[in-house]
Amino acid sequence: MKRTGVRARMREAIRAELVAATIRSIDEVGFAATTGGAVAAAVGVSERTFFRYFATKEDAVLQPIEDLGPSIAAELRRRPAEESPLRALRAAFDVAVGWVTAEPRTMATVMRLNRSEPALRGRHLKQQDAWVGMLAEAMAERLGQPRDSPDIRMLCAVMMLCWERSLVRCFDRDDFSASGEELNAGIDELRAFFTAA
Known part of the structure; x- marks a missing residue:
């Protein structure tokens, strides 16, 4: 069985948090008002970190399904x-x-x-x-x-x-x-x- 490294697990956890925060923001303030910066702040990471994981807010919502x-x-x-x-x-x-x-x-x-x-x-x-x-x-x-x-x-x-x-x-x-x-x-x-x- 292949084991996943600590860094990979941490990346996956941050990615999941960003997706969840994007969904929460869209539910609360709507799609147009949701920004990568606001999502990043809600998770406690920089806006730059958000855009390292997702090119757009659309990606944060749709990539897990895609x-x-x-x-x-x-x-x-x-x-x-x-x-x-x-x-x-x-x-x-x-x-x-x-x-x-x-x-x-x-x-x-x-x-x-x-x-x-x-x-x-x-x-x-x-x-x-x-x-x-x-x-x-x-x-x-x-x-x-x-x-x-x-x-x-x-x-x-x-x-x-x-x-x-x-x-x-x-x-x-x-x-x-x-x-x-x-x-x-x-x-x-x-x-x-x-x-x-």
């Missing part, structure tokens, strides 16, 4: 070979389900910003497209198919739509604890739709 994409793709690569593509994809998304369940406040803030800040919504959609690409590459490896297969990309894009549906449903109820169940429900709705077609 970083889930490679983790989901890695989990997809680890799934048993005998699992169907859909079952493997759904199991890999437990990485995202776990994060959202553990970080409901962050997710709620991000969802709220997606509705009120067009630039962040655009970045969110771009991030989803990047996830589709990562997942398609991992799935293509599993199936021994070309990484640019449109069929595989379509499957991964549909899973991303199910995930988005799950997050919207949870946000509307102000409860992210059921994100896994909502993801399953979205998949079931798709099955029913295509069976009835």
